[in-house]
Amino acid sequence: MAVAKILLYYAFTPLPDPDAVRLWQRDLAASLGLRGRILISKDGLNGTLGGELGAMKRYVRTTREYPAFRHVDFKWSEGTGLDDTGASLDFPKLSVKVRDEIVSFGAPGELRVDGDGVVGGGTPLTPDALHELVADRGDDVVFFDGRNALEAAIGRFRGAVVPDVETTRDFVELLDSGAYDELKGRPVVTYCTGGIRCEVLSSLMANRGFGEVYQLDGGIVRYGERFGDDGLWEGSLYVFDGRGSVDFSDEAAVIGRCAGCGAPTNRTANCPDASCRAQFVTCASCASIACREHADAVAG
Numbered sequence: 001m002a003v004a005k006i007l008l009y010y011a012f013t014p015l016p017d018p019d020a021v022r023l024w025q026r027d028l029a030a031s032l033g034l035r036g037r038i039l040i041s042k043d044g045l046n047g048t049l050g051g052e053l054g055a056m057k058r059y060v061r062t063t064r065e066y067p068a069f070r071h072v073d074f075k076w077s078e079g080t081g082l083d084d085t086g087a088s089l090d091f092p093k094l095s096v097k098v099r100d101e102i103v104s105f106g107a108p109g110e111l112r113v114d115g116d117g118v119v120g121g122g123t124p125l126t127p128d129a130l131h132e133l134v135a136d137r138g139d140d141v142v143f144f145d146g147r148n149a150l151e152a153a154i155g156r157f158r159g160a161v162v163p164d165v166e167t168t169r170d171f172v173e174l175l176d177s178g179a180y181d182e183l184k185g186r187p188v189v190t191y192c193t194g195g196i197r198c199e200v201l202s203s204l205m206a207n208r209g210f211g212e213v214y215q216l217d218g219g220i221v222r223y224g225e226r227f228g229d230d231g232l233w234e235g236s237l238y239v240f241d242g243r244g245s246v247d248f249s250d251e252a253a254v255i256g257r258c259a260g261c262g263a264p265t266n267r268t269a270n271c272p273d274a275s276c277r278a279q280f281v282t283c284a285s286c287a288s289i290a291c292r293e294h295a296d297a298v299a300g
Contacts, residue, residue: 004079050088122202155235
């Protein structure tokens with residue numbers, strides 16, 4: 001029986017010819033029937049793909065044959081399923097593009113990358129090392145969410161600072177405004193889904209005088225694999241594919257609140273208006289009502 005899997009991965013490494021890498025990655029993924037999104041820049045690779053297990057393993061093996069990607073940390077999770085052609089149900093298509101940044105903070109000139117990754121970023125912490133830091137420093141430790149406010153609304157580390165941002169590009173303006181300068185004398189642990197955003201965010205914070213900055217190595221994904229819902233994380237993990245969110249156990253707390261009725265939910269949905277790109281935390285009932293109201297308005 002065919003098994004559907006999803007990969008999340010990135011690599012910060014200098015790429016002298018990003019477009020050549022784009023063509024290779026596009027042809028490789030397409031030949032294996034994979035769907036998802038891959039972004040490439042002069043500073044590296046950032047991807048999330050879905051497909052059949054055997055095809056995904058071949059993709060991983062072939063990608064690691066390229067010297068710059070030999071040590072990429074591929075994070076595996078369960079996919080929703082496969083269609084009749086064997087393609088992932090979690091992604092509508094394959095997209096492989098070259099961008100100025102593989103994660104868009106709007107500060108490509110600040111990022112410095114060498115063969116070992118980001119230069120001048122935060123100190124990486126494994127999930128176990130994170131617990132050791134908290135045990136040693138207690139409430140002085142600040143968890144700083146490197147995702148947008150919607151993602152944090154359904155899951156986050158307990159007591160985390162959650163900036164009110166819609167996109168990663170908003171972080172630079174907030175940091176430059178001095179909004180978080182009071183944290184500069186404390187140990188700050190940045191975290192995000194798979195690790196890539198906090199790699200960049202921690203370097204931006206270090207550049208702005210945050211003296212003790214850490215980043216959760218492997219992101220929330222690796223933390224959840226290690227501790228599930230028995231650690232410092234609570235809620236569901238928002239993911240950028242058809243699943244919407246994932247839980248680390250059957251005991252996951254539901255901390256999101258429906259924007260319509262206030263009921264507990266870990267569900268998010270797009271605005272029913274096609275011209276609106278916003279997303280909301282919403283229960284199934286309120287999402288259905290909004291969609292019906294929008295359809296009635298269009299018909300009327």
